[in-house]
Amino acid sequence: MSISDGNPEFEALLNYLKQKCGCDLTGYKRDSLMRRFRHRMQQLNIENYAHYLQYLQEHPQECSSLDDTIFINFSGFFRDRDAWDYLANQIIPQIITRKQPHEKIRVWSAGCASGQEAYTLAMLLAEVLGIEQYLQRVQMFATDVDEDTLKQARPASYSNLEVADIESGLLSKYFEQIEQRYVFDSKIRRTIFFGRHDLTVDAPMSKIDLLVCRNVLIYFQPETQAAVLVRFHFALTDNGFLFLGNSESLTNNKQIFTPVSLKYRIFAKGQKLSLQDHLLIRPQTRNKKAVDPLTMQTRITQAAFETSPFAQFAVDQRRCLLMANEKAYVLFGLKNSDIGARLQDLEVGRVVNSWAFMRQLDRSRQPLSLKNVEWVSKLGITYLDIHITPISDPSGQLLGANLTFIDVTRNKCCEDELERLKSSLAKMTQELQLTKEVLKQTNTELGADIA
Numbered sequence: 001m002s003i004s005d006g007n008p009e010f011e012a013l014l015n016y017l018k019q020k021c022g023c024d025l026t027g028y029k030r031d032s033l034m035r036r037f038r039h040r041m042q043q044l045n046i047e048n049y050a051h052y053l054q055y056l057q058e059h060p061q062e063c064s065s066l067d068d069t070i071f072i073n074f075s076g077f078f079r080d081r082d083a084w085d086y087l088a089n090q091i092i093p094q095i096i097t098r099k100q101p102h103e104k105i106r107v108w109s110a111g112c113a114s115g116q117e118a119y120t121l122a123m124l125l126a127e128v129l130g131i132e133q134y135l136q137r138v139q140m141f142a143t144d145v146d147e148d149t150l151k152q153a154r155p156a157s158y159s160n161l162e163v164a165d166i167e168s169g170l171l172s173k174y175f176e177q178i179e180q181r182y183v184f185d186s187k188i189r190r191t192i193f194f195g196r197h198d199l200t201v202d203a204p205m206s207k208i209d210l211l212v213c214r215n216v217l218i219y220f221q222p223e224t225q226a227a228v229l230v231r232f233h234f235a236l237t238d239n240g241f242l243f244l245g246n247s248e249s250l251t252n253n254k255q256i257f258t259p260v261s262l263k264y265r266i267f268a269k270g271q272k273l274s275l276q277d278h279l280l281i282r283p284q285t286r287n288k289k290a291v292d293p294l295t296m297q298t299r300i301t302q303a304a305f306e307t308s309p310f311a312q313f314a315v316d317q318r319r320c321l322l323m324a325n326e327k328a329y330v331l332f333g334l335k336n337s338d339i340g341a342r343l344q345d346l347e348v349g350r351v352v353n354s355w356a357f358m359r360q361l362d363r364s365r366q367p368l369s370l371k372n373v374e375w376v377s378k379l380g381i382t383y384l385d386i387h388i389t390p391i392s393d394p395s396g397q398l399l400g401a402n403l404t405f406i407d408v409t410r411n412k413c414c415e416d417e418l419e420r421l422k423s424s425l426a427k428m429t430q431e432l433q434l435t436k437e438v439l440k441q442t443n444t445e446l447g448a449d450i451a
């Protein structure tokens with residue numbers, strides 16, 4: 001029986017949500033989805049899906065509060081402890097030994113809910129690497145489709161009950177007790193990028209060494225699971241690992257992942273993707289009207305960055321390269337593998353003293369400009385005006401900086417030419433003055449002789 005044969009009223013409801021609210025739930029398993037909708041309908045005293053659809057049409061704000069109805073955000077620190085122990089003892093050391101000491105370790109907690117999974121990962125990595133090394137080398141992305149749950153994840157403040165599964169040693173090392181709450185170490189917290197990301201729609205991250213997606217795939221239909229797994233394959237480096245939840249298995253039969261531990265649901269990246277699989281990686285188009293405003297805003301920002309007529313790149317507060325547009329790639333000869341590296345370790349680092357400008361930004365939080373900076377590359381000598389703009393979070397904490405490079409080589413040449421002309425004019429004026437004086441002197445002497 002196909003899905004649409006199931007319950008036409010419910011399918012009409014899902015279609016409405018997809019078309020009008022930008023909330024595509026068509027890839028989710030129907031049983032649990034229906035249960036959650038029924039729960040919401042009971043709260044509103046609504047008897048059937050058709051009436052609920054009518055209610056949605058009459059109360060558009062209901063769309064924006066649906067996240068609470070649909071998503072189950074339950075999470076916990078060290079959830080399924082044995083699996084985390086296996087990860088800490090067997091997998092994390094392998095990831096670290098396969099990397100050069102200067103290389104970044106990129107981790108993605110997908111479906112991170114209120115953050116416990118990401119902070120568990122951070123603690124395990126910091127335990128193996130040491131905090132200093134962790135701060136220098138680990139880049140962690142923690143994403144979820146539900147913005148409300150991310151709002152709880154970012155401040156990293158948990159109750160007594162929520163931290164009950166953390167060993168006391170780790171609790172006192174990584175958490176600060178503030179009144180009745182436990183708040184995760186702020187230095188480490190700042191290295192985790194929390195963002196909204198829909199696994200069924202959005203393009204995946206890339207170059208990930210460890211992808212943790214636990215207790216999320218279980219909510220998806222098998223075809224949606226398979227499509228998400230293709231994206232996970234793309235997201236991982238060749239030596240990357242995928243860590244799923246205890247009750248999750250790999251439903252696709254294409255062997256794009258090979259088991260490392262079936263018991264703990266840990267997989268390594270397997271055989272290459274087919275051409276058809278590759279089509280699943282691109283972001284899926286949503287109904288124009290239905291695009292989530294946040295995602296839309298992010299896309300516009302990205303497009304503006306990409307299509308800027310000037311070379312631009314952004315660095316984080318540790319002066320690591322976060323992103324660059326096409327013009328910057330060409331001007332500075334950047335490679336994809338440069339993303340994540342410290343600016344001073346890259347060729348492009350020669351163009352600015354990243355340490356000095358970050359320090360100055362940190363102090364003043366004001367944009368900086370550098371004029372006529374010489375950049376010598378294979379393309380020749382280019383003169384650049386560099387505008388450095390601080391990026392801060394709403395609390396004023398410096399997150400990084402955006403650097404825009406304006407090619408002023410032509411102006412510089414004109415200025416140089418003008419300078420050259422000015423100085424030869426000055427020389428000629430001087431010579432003329434000298435000649436005048438000599439003439440005057442000669443005239444005076446001639447006058448004296450005649451007299």
Ligand SMILES: C[S@@+](CC[C@H](N)C(=O)[O-])C[C@H]1O[C@@H](n2cnc3c(N)ncnc32)[C@H](O)[C@@H]1O
Pocket residue numbers: 071072073074075076079110111112113114117143144145146149197198199200213214215216219245
């Ligand atoms: C049960 S929680 C799991 C939390 C955590 N991974 C754990 O195991 O403790 C499931 C999370 O998946 C998120 N989720 C559901 N659908 C998603 C999607 N399409 N993309 C990203 N996250 C999704 C939910 O919002 C929820 O926070």
